[in-house]
Amino acid sequence: MSRFETRKRAIKSDPANLDFASIGADAEAELTVTVPDAQVGDPVMVAPPAALEANLIVAAAFVSAADTVTIRLYNPTVGAIDPAAADWTVAIVK
Numbered sequence: 001m002s003r004f005e006t007r008k009r010a011i012k013s014d015p016a017n018l019d020f021a022s023i024g025a026d027a028e029a030e031l032t033v034t035v036p037d038a039q040v041g042d043p044v045m046v047a048p049p050a051a052l053e054a055n056l057i058v059a060a061a062f063v064s065a066a067d068t069v070t071i072r073l074y075n076p077t078v079g080a081i082d083p084a085a086a087d088w089t090v091a092i093v094k
Contacts, residue, residue: 008093008094009093009094010045010091010092010093010094011035011036011037011038011091011092011093011094012089012090012091013033013034013035013036013069013089013090013091015087015088015089016033016087016088016089016090017085017086017087017088018031018033018071018085018086018087018088019031019083019084019085020073020082020083021082022080022081022082023056023073023074023075023080023081023082023083024075024080025075025077025078025079025080026075026076026077026078027074027075028059028072028073028074028075029072029073029075030070030071030072030073031070031071032064032068032069032070032071033068033069033070033071033088033090034067034068034069035063035067035068035069035090035091035092036067037067037092037094038063038066038067038068038069038092039063039066040063040064040065040066041063042063042092042093042094043092043093044061044062044063044069044090044091044092044093045061045090045091045092045093046058046061046069046071046088046089046090046091047088047089047090048086048088049086049087049088051084051086052083052086053081053083053084055075055076055077055081056073056074056075056081056083057073057074057075057076058071058072058073058074059072059073059074060072061090063092069090069092071088071090
């Protein structure tokens with residue numbers, strides 16, 4: 001390992017079943033997931049469900065408070081989209 005490399009490990013949450021409310025046209029919605037040991041500033045990775053509704057965009061995923069990751073979805077369309085409840089995978093990197 002060179003002096004520029006550091007070993008990182010991912011801490012993954014159990015699958016989080018998220019049920020976003022209907023997201024209006026050109027609007028965003030947020031939900032939170034508990035991830036033990038997450039700290040503000042930790043890098044976050046999310047894997048949305050394969051069946052995520054067309055046109056929805058994962059706009060952000062970040063540690064918003066200790067042990068809490070916020071996931072933000074964006075609907076760029078001209079109509080509302082009501083995503084079905086689904087399992088998401090969330091991980092932080094330490």
